[in-house]
Amino acid sequence: MSGAIRTAAGRPRGRWARLRSAxxxxxxxxxxxxxxxxxxxxxxxxxxxxxxxxxxxxxxAYEALIEGAIGSPNAIVSTLxxxxxxxxxxxxxxxxxxxxxFNIGVQGQFLMGAxxxxxxxxxxxxxxxIVAIPLAALAGIAAGAAWGFIPGFLKxxxxxxxxxxxxxxxxxxxxxxxxxxxxxxxxPKSPSPVTYDVGNAAFPIIIPPIGHxxxxxxxxxxLFVYWLLVRTTWGFQVRAVGASSDAARYAGMRPRLxxxxxxxxxxxxxxxxxxxxxxxxxxxxxxxxxxTVGFDSIAVALLARSNPLVTLLSALLxxxxxxxxxxxxxRAEIPVELVxxxxxxxxxFLVAAPVLRxxxxxxxxxxADAGPTTDLSSQPAVVI
Amino acid sequence: MDITPIAxxxxxxxxxxxxxxxxxxxxxxxxxxxxxxMNAAAPLALAALCGVFCERSGIxxxxxxGTMLASAFTAWVVGVAINPVFGSPTPGPIFGxxxxxxxxxxxxxxxxxxxxxxxxxxxxxxRADQIISGTIINIAAFGVTGYLDQLISKSSPxxxxxxxxxxxxxxxxxxxxxxxxxxxxxxxxxxxxSTLVIIVGAQIWLFxxxxxxxxxxxxxxxxxxxxxxxxxxxxxxxxxxxAGIFAGLAGAWLSIEATNSFQIGMTTGRGFIALAxxxxxxxxxxxxxxxxxxxxxxxxISQLIKIVPPGGDLGAIMGSVPSQAWDxxxxxxxxxILAGVVGKSIPPAADGQPYERxxxx
Numbered sequence: 001m002s003g004a005i006r007t008a009a010g011r012p013r014g015r016w017a018r019l020r021s022a023x024x025x026x027x028x029x030x031x032x033x034x035x036x037x038x039x040x041x042x043x044x045x046x047x048x049x050x051x052x053x054x055x056x057x058x059x060x061a062y063e064a065l066i067e068g069a070i071g072s073p074n075a076i077v078s079t080l081x082x083x084x085x086x087x088x089x090x091x092x093x094x095x096x097x098x099x100x101x102f103n104i105g106v107q108g109q110f111l112m113g114a115x116x117x118x119x120x121x122x123x124x125x126x127x128x129x130i131v132a133i134p135l136a137a138l139a140g141i142a143a144g145a146a147w148g149f150i151p152g153f154l155k156x157x158x159x160x161x162x163x164x165x166x167x168x169x170x171x172x173x174x175x176x177x178x179x180x181x182x183x184x185x186x187x188p189k190s191p192s193p194v195t196y197d198v199g200n201a202a203f204p205i206i207i208p209p210i211g212h213x214x215x216x217x218x219x220x221x222x223l224f225v226y227w228l229l230v231r232t233t234w235g236f237q238v239r240a241v242g243a244s245s246d247a248a249r250y251a252g253m254r255p256r257l258x259x260x261x262x263x264x265x266x267x268x269x270x271x272x273x274x275x276x277x278x279x280x281x282x283x284x285x286x287x288x289x290x291x292t293v294g295f296d297s298i299a300v301a302l303l304a305r306s307n308p309l310v311t312l313l314s315a316l317l318x319x320x321x322x323x324x325x326x327x328x329x330x331r332a333e334i335p336v337e338l339v340x341x342x343x344x345x346x347x348x349f350l351v352a353a354p355v356l357r358x359x360x361x362x363x364x365x366x367x368a369d370a371g372p373t374t375d376l377s378s379q380p381a382v383v384i
Numbered sequence: 385m386d387i388t389p390i391a392x393x394x395x396x397x398x399x400x401x402x403x404x405x406x407x408x409x410x411x412x413x414x415x416x417x418x419x420x421x422m423n424a425a426a427p428l429a430l431a432a433l434c435g436v437f438c439e440r441s442g443i444x445x446x447x448x449x450g451t452m453l454a455s456a457f458t459a460w461v462v463g464v465a466i467n468p469v470f471g472s473p474t475p476g477p478i479f480g481x482x483x484x485x486x487x488x489x490x491x492x493x494x495x496x497x498x499x500x501x502x503x504x505x506x507x508x509x510x511r512a513d514q515i516i517s518g519t520i521i522n523i524a525a526f527g528v529t530g531y532l533d534q535l536i537s538k539s540s541p542x543x544x545x546x547x548x549x550x551x552x553x554x555x556x557x558x559x560x561x562x563x564x565x566x567x568x569x570x571x572x573x574x575x576x577x578s579t580l581v582i583i584v585g586a587q588i589w590l591f592x593x594x595x596x597x598x599x600x601x602x603x604x605x606x607x608x609x610x611x612x613x614x615x616x617x618x619x620x621x622x623x624x625x626x627a628g629i630f631a632g633l634a635g636a637w638l639s640i641e642a643t644n645s646f647q648i649g650m651t652t653g654r655g656f657i658a659l660a661x662x663x664x665x666x667x668x669x670x671x672x673x674x675x676x677x678x679x680x681x682x683x684x685i686s687q688l689i690k691i692v693p694p695g696g697d698l699g700a701i702m703g704s705v706p707s708q709a710w711d712x713x714x715x716x717x718x719x720x721i722l723a724g725v726v727g728k729s730i731p732p733a734a735d736g737q738p739y740e741r742x743x744x745x
Contacts, residue, residue: 040531044531044532044535047532047535047536048535048536048538048539102515102516102519104519154719154722154723157723158723158724160719160722160723161722163446163515164446164656164659164660164718164719164722165719165722165723167653167656168653168656168660168715168716168718168719168722169715169719171652171653171711171712171715172712172715172716172719174711174712175708175709175710175711175712175715176709176712178708178711179705179706179707179708179709180706182706182708183706183708295523295526298519298523299523302516335530335531335534335535337527337530337531337534338531339527340523340526340527340528340530340531341524341527341528341531343523343527344520344523344524344527344528345524347516347519347520347523347524348520348524351506351510351512351513351516351517351520352506352510352512354510355510
């Protein structure tokens with residue numbers, strides 16, 4: 001991604017102009033989505049029988065959503081905690097996109113990562129934290145990587161499409177988790193299925209009251225993935241395979257190995273997301289342990305167009321929505337599922353970017369303004 | 385004839401006996417549960433048929449899961465909405481059908497066709513990535529149905545009820561040896577039973593009609609099809625939207641035939657298992673039905689193992705696996721079959737590739 005990006009006319013453009021043309025579309029999408037969300041709230045008011053119609057409900061809802069996300073120091077910390085797994089998940093999906101792979105399996109990798117972290121975390125819970133924390137986190141990474149390796153291996157060996165196999169692995173992970181928590185991992189004599197606490201393996205709180213070690217870790221992970229993609233040979237191979245598997249093969253690379261390695265690494269990031277939530281937030285695992293991180297991560301990566309650094313921002317957007325949804329539900333009596341709707345609306349506008357661009361009069365520019373589709377198409381978005 | 389001694393002898397053989405025990409278990413559980421198997425296969429077959437029509441014309445649709453979920457919700461919520469108008473009419477003589485139920489089915493199908501039209505627009509006209517378009521449909525369907533369900537179910541309203549299964553004459557289902565086969569294909573609700581007709585019709589339509597030939601041509605080599613005067617874009621739109629009908633029926637089956645309620649995420653991966661069934665059935669309607677029956681059989685077995693565990697060594701082995709783990713069985717099988725079969729079954733050549741007309745000039 002080094003070197004000046006040239007427009008169709010061949011004129012090198014400044015960083016600022018590039019940023020502006022790249023920012024118009026995402027901003028328009030967010031504004032439109034907020035407006036459509038308001039319309040959905042108004043329409044859904046009419047659907048509920050016996051509900052008095054309040055035209056200001058969208059404003060009340062959004063106010064509560066924003067207050068719950070950034071209204072107080074505690075809310076901001078809560079937003080950061082909600083953002084952390086989304087950064088890892090978004091990086092996982094985005095990294096897969098770079099190699100032309102669609103990892104919908106972050107949900108499963110998240111669950112397996114959390115399971116790995118809780119198994120090892122409980123096992124080492126009495127060791128000093130300096131030993132216990134890395135061990136538990138690494139176990140989560142390894143479990144996630146294994147869960148990513150399977151679809152990568154199947155794709156490389158037999159051509160089984162990773163979309164279907166990762167989704168199947170999501171369901172399998174749910175079943176394994178339920179079996180493990182109510183079986184071998186269950187605290188004996190506990191009335192409900194729950195594991196032991198991870199004890200010393202829990203992430204230390206660095207920003208009171210709940211901001212844990214995972215927050216700086218997420219930022220480091222984004223920087224690391226960026227470095228990996230842009231500055232290393234392997235990152236180049238990943239992008240080359242994503243741009244054209246055949247061309248990469250003719251250039252002497254081995255696309256199958258790259259696919260397996262990419263899926264494993266993507267799975268490792270997904271596993272780390274799960275480990276962070278378990279070691280940083282819940283500290284134990286119940287049979288209902290599960291999240292929306294899997295699907296959210298896809299939205300995060302698509303909105304960030306797989307750029308690791310932009311992923312931080314787009315994860316922050318969705319993380320703040322998750323953090324504020326609770327207050328919105330209490331104050332405006334709007335189900336937290338509205339966040340899922342907003343997310344889908346954002347994605348829909350994102351895919352419909354060509355139409356929006358025409359309506360807004362924004363000219364597509366090479367690289368900077370390429371839609372999310374370029375991440376998976378055979379054309380590289382950026383000419384190096 | 386009493387075969388117990390023979391069975392006992394076979395079961396007693398070391399190692400190989402487990403195989404006989406497995407066969408014995410299947411022989412014992414399949415016939416009495418055969419209607420359930422066919423019933424579980426019907427929505428898979430319909431969803432797989434949706435996939436067949438889309439992919440034969442060159443459009444990958446992984447949004448079938450979301451389409452099913454949305455139409456399941458629609459069928460249920462329309463029932464809730466028209467309940468005050470119609471009240472609870474007495475179930476009709478055929479399948480317990482009532483006018484509200486039929487309205488629900490139509491609504492579900494219309495919604496599924498609209499969603500398919502959206503997918504067609506995104507992937508054909510905008511040439512967006514088809515996998516991403518399908519994923520958005522899945523996320524959107526999950527979010528919107530979950531959101532609306534939370535709003536509406538607060539007052540726990542009554543829906544339009546559900547269809548009843550046909551009860552075949554007992555002299556037919558109690559025939560020795562083959563009776564259960566009749567029970568399997570006749571003890572079904574209207575959507576499941578019509579699935580069989582639809583599948584056979586679709587097979588003929590796709591492989592014996594001018595439309596079918598054109599559809600397949602468009603999926604294999606759109607450029608060549610266009611040069612002989614076929615409107616590729618239009619045919620793809622038509623196929624994807626028609627395919628929506630099948631996903632809509634599959635969704636309606638969930639909420640007004642199998643149950644009379646809606647639960648968030650009630651499709652539980654059926655749309656994706658259907659894609660595997662489509663691949664295993666080599667992109668043919670009849671093949672998809674066969675594969676769906678196999679998947680449905682395994683889904684049923686994963687549940688039956690918990691209810692009526694097999695005896696002997698096999699039961700001991702199976703009992704050592706926590707019961708929740710059996711829920712993973714059908715999904716595991718989907719993956720294994722996908723990995724094993726996919727190399728040998730070849731998708732339409734232009735599957736998933738956006739088509740761009742050549743510039744006129």
